[in-house]
Amino acid sequence: MSQQQRGRPTGRRTGDSGTRDAILDAALTLFAERGYDAASVRAIAESAGVDPALIRHFFGDKNTLFATVVADRTSIPARLGAALDGDPSTLGARVADAYLRLWEDPQTRPTLLALVRSATTSPHAADMLRDLLAGRAPALAPDKAQGTALAASHLFGIAFTRHIIKLPAITACDHDTLVAAVAPTIQHYLTADQQTASTNAR
Amino acid sequence: MSQQQRGRPTGRRTGDSGTRDAILDAALTLFAERGYDAASVRAIAESAGVDPALIRHFFGDKNTLFATVVADRTSIPARLGAALDGDPSTLGARVADAYLRLWEDPQTRPTLLALVRSATTSPHAADMLRDLLAGRAPALAPDKAQGTALAASHLFGIAFTRHIIKLPAITACDHDTLVAAVAPTIQHYLTADQQTASTNAR
DNA sequence: ATCATAACTCCACAACTGGGGAATTCCACA
DNA sequence: TGTGGAATTCCCCAGTTGTGGAGTTATGAT
Numbered sequence: 001m002s003q004q005q006r007g008r009p010t011g012r013r014t015g016d017s018g019t020r021d022a023i024l025d026a027a028l029t030l031f032a033e034r035g036y037d038a039a040s041v042r043a044i045a046e047s048a049g050v051d052p053a054l055i056r057h058f059f060g061d062k063n064t065l066f067a068t069v070v071a072d073r074t075s076i077p078a079r080l081g082a083a084l085d086g087d088p089s090t091l092g093a094r095v096a097d098a099y100l101r102l103w104e105d106p107q108t109r110p111t112l113l114a115l116v117r118s119a120t121t122s123p124h125a126a127d128m129l130r131d132l133l134a135g136r137a138p139a140l141a142p143d144k145a146q147g148t149a150l151a152a153s154h155l156f157g158i159a160f161t162r163h164i165i166k167l168p169a170i171t172a173c174d175h176d177t178l179v180a181a182v183a184p185t186i187q188h189y190l191t192a193d194q195q196t197a198s199t200n201a202r
Numbered sequence: 203m204s205q206q207q208r209g210r211p212t213g214r215r216t217g218d219s220g221t222r223d224a225i226l227d228a229a230l231t232l233f234a235e236r237g238y239d240a241a242s243v244r245a246i247a248e249s250a251g252v253d254p255a256l257i258r259h260f261f262g263d264k265n266t267l268f269a270t271v272v273a274d275r276t277s278i279p280a281r282l283g284a285a286l287d288g289d290p291s292t293l294g295a296r297v298a299d300a301y302l303r304l305w306e307d308p309q310t311r312p313t314l315l316a317l318v319r320s321a322t323t324s325p326h327a328a329d330m331l332r333d334l335l336a337g338r339a340p341a342l343a344p345d346k347a348q349g350t351a352l353a354a355s356h357l358f359g360i361a362f363t364r365h366i367i368k369l370p371a372i373t374a375c376d377h378d379t380l381v382a383a384v385a386p387t388i389q390h391y392l393t394a395d396q397q398t399a400s401t402n403a404r
Numbered sequence: 405a406t407c408a409t410a411a412c413t414c415c416a417c418a419a420c421t422g423g424g425g426a427a428t429t430c431c432a433c434a
Numbered sequence: 435t436g437t438g439g440a441a442t443t444c445c446c447c448a449g450t451t452g453t454g455g456a457g458t459t460a461t462g463a464t
Contacts, residue, residue, distance in 0.1 A: 008411045008460040019411080035323045037240055041452060051413050056453065058411095117322045120366060121237045130367050149363065149371035150383060157359020161351065164322060165332050169351035181352060185387050210430040210441040221441080243422060253443055258423065260441095 020058050022048040027069045032110035035117030036066060036125055063124070066114075070128060073111050076102060077132065092187025096155060097179045103159045104175055116164065144190065151189040158182065222260050224250040229271045234312035237319030238268060238327060268320070272330060275313045278304060279334065294389025298357060299381045305361045306377055318366065346392070353391040360384065 026048035030039035041062055045052040059065040083098035084091070102108045115132065118125035133152045158178065161167040170178070228250035232241035243264055247254040261267040285300035286293070304310045317334065320327035335354050360380065363369040372380070 006413050006458050008458080010460060038323055040450075042450080052452090053414080053454085054412065062452065120319045120322045121240055126367055130369060133363070133367065133369060134371075145371040146375065146383070149369050150360070152369070153359040153363040153372060154356045154387075155359070156363060157355040157357070158352070160362065161335070161355040161358060165328055165335065167332060167335060167351050167354070169336075169347040170355060173348065181348070185356075185390075188387075208428050208443045210428080210443095212430065242420080244420080254422090255424085255444080256442065264422065 019048070019050055019054065023050060023055055023058060023065075024069055024072060027065055028073055028110050028114065031066060031069060031114035031118065033113075035114070035120070036122050037118075041065075066118070066125070067128075070111060070115060074108075076108060076111065079108075088191065090187075091190055092151075092185070093179065093183040095151070095190065096183045096186045099155045100159065100175060100179055100182075103163055109163070112159070113163065116160070144192075147189040147192055151186045154182065154185060154189070221250070221252055221256065225252060225257055225260060225267075226271055226274060229267055230275060230312050230316060233268060233271060233316035233320065235315070237316070237322070238324050239320075243267075265326070268316075268327075272313060272317060275310075276334075278310055278313065281310075290393065292389075293392055294353075294387070295381060295385035297353070297392065298385045298388045301357045302361065302377060302381055302384075305365055311365070314361070315365065318362070346394075349391045349394055353388045356384065356387060356391070 023044065027039070027044045030044050030047060033039070041055050042052045044065075045055055055062075055065060059068060079098055079102065080095075083094045086094060103112060115125060115129050119129040120126075133156065134149075158170065162170045162178075173181075225246065229241070229246045232246050232249060235241070243257050244254050246267075247257055257264075257267060261270060281304065282297075282300055285296045288296060305314060317327060317331045321331040322328075335358065336351075360372065364372045364380075375383075
């Protein structure tokens with residue numbers, strides 16, 4: 001019925017209007033739920049209680065909106081990096097715990113979901129995910145790049161079957177059980193000396 | 203310029219017109235490349251050199267087109283199941299090889315890609331993927347459901363980072379290297395006796 | 405008091421989406 | 435020789451998409 005009030009709303013100072021953040025929040029949620037393509041600019045705007053054109057006003061582009069969302073709401077590399085420091089003999093457990101915990105944390109899970117959902121169709125998002133997965137680790141141990149990648153693949157696969165495919169046997173157990181079940185393997189991949197198949201001497 | 207010829211083309215008997223298969227081929231490719239939503243009926247039709255309405259004529263629905271594609275092109279469970287039989291001491295290598303080979307085979311890879319790309323956004327596709335991943339295995343060894351699921355997650359993760367994310371360290375090595383690197387872990391997951399964390403005695 | 409600028413809304417557009425209707429042409433069988 | 439059905443086309447529709455333009459109101463600095 002009644003038209004929305006037009007023009008700049010009263011009582012908001014230049015920088016602090018919460019709308020920009022509201023948009024980022026809504027975008028994060030919708031990207032997570034539907035992936036990049038299916039999350040429409042209009043739906044994000046509506047969910048943020050805002051005119052679609054505002055998104056263009058603030059971010060210009062759907063792409064840069066997505067990039068901003070991922071960049072702004074991501075403490076992820078930091079948390080992963082932190083797990084790498086410490087006693088090498090418990091490295092596997094720490095990394096597995098840190099990584100899988102990111103997927104349990106209601107604050108970081110949407111970002112990861114958004115990234116994964118989008119990475120499957122948008123090469124741009126795939127790049128971001130790759131950087132995130134590769135992260136600091138290879139730089140720290142360039143000779144163990146393959147082991148690191150195997151560990152990352154394993155953890156990623158578990159997150160995927162747990163939170164996207166929802167494999168019953170994986171969703172059944174709780175976080176700690178999962179970490180404990182996987183930690184030895186991760187430890188092995190991260191610390192084994194050889195680069196190829198000669199590591200069978202378990 | 204000239205309009206396409208209308209009506210039934212000459213020289214084709216009732217059942218054998220190859221167009222239906224052409225549509226299925228094109229659909230498989232596009233679903234694999236773009237996922238369910240992004241692969242438009244029109245694009246599939248064009249890629250098959252066919253009017254979009256023909257798709258409706260043959261399959262009625264985009265959904266049943268997808269279902270038909272996946273159902274028709276799936277020797278996958280059979281091939282996976284076969285790997286389970288044989289010498290238990292080389293089970294891990296056989297399963298890893300069989301599974302990862304499915305992703306290298308140009309005949310089966312598109313199906314898997316289509317399934318995975320679509321599963322991230324469409325719950326329906328996620329169901330199909332789950333059934334495929336769970337497969338026969340848990341029925342064979344109900345007490346090792348978790349280990350089986352961990353193995354599946356690991357292999358799935360590797361396929362994902364290799365063929366979708368394209369992690370350099372994973373795409374760098376060839377199929378056999380990968381299988382060899384992963385087989386011991388798979389073997390362990392598939393044959394370990396315990397269901398939880400007490401398996402650390404490597 | 406003036407004025408650029410930031411925050412915001414409405415409208416429009418061109419493209420594309422999945423789906424359906426109707427026409428046309430041919431084949432197979434009675 | 436009819437006639438029914440299969441294969442194929444074109445046209446249409448209502449909806450949604452990302453984006454751009456133009457207008458409106460308040461803020462903050464001058």
